Amino acid sequence: MEILSCENVAFKYNESTDYAISDCTFSVKKGEKIMLCGASGSGKSTLLRLLKRELSPRGELFGNITLMGKDRSELSDRESAEKIGFVMQSPDSQTVCDKVSAELAFGLESFGVKSGEIQSRVGEMAAFFGI
Known part of the structure; x- marks a missing residue:
């Protein structure tokens, strides 16, 4: 596909x-x-x-x-935001939060994901990447 x-x-x-x-x-x-x-x-x-x-x-x-x-x-605006990522040439200038865990949670919070699910997904991402 x-x-x-x-x-x-x-x-x-x-x-x-x-x-x-x-x-x-x-x-x-x-x-x-x-x-x-x-x-x-x-x-x-x-x-x-x-x-x-x-x-x-x-x-x-x-x-x-x-x-x-x-x-x-x-x-839709939501589909575009959820499905298409974009990292510019200087990723360091695109951070929003001061902690990695908060940065990982930021996008999920923006989509209204419930707190418990955010914690679970952030933990899964952190484990996957070894951070």
Whole structure:
């Protein structure tokens, strides 16, 4: 099953005549790992931001981006937040809490998960990663 598909994706920033991305087509199946690489300014960050609707840059998007079988515009805010993660180039500048356990709990709290379940899940994550 494809979890991500980009078909003929092109993107042009507002007030720009040049395309930041053009004719980008690929898919990712469940369990696959891919690497996106290219020179500075080649559109890597722009493409990744387009995958997460809330982080999309302003401009003109062409083509189709499908996530988990749905057009990205059809995902609810909750689905998008729960299913699509995004870590920028400097993860250290993205921490919210002063303790690892609180950082692990932060996202679950944001989704209204009950306290007991949060404690259980944080404990499971900590054990899994050996922290």
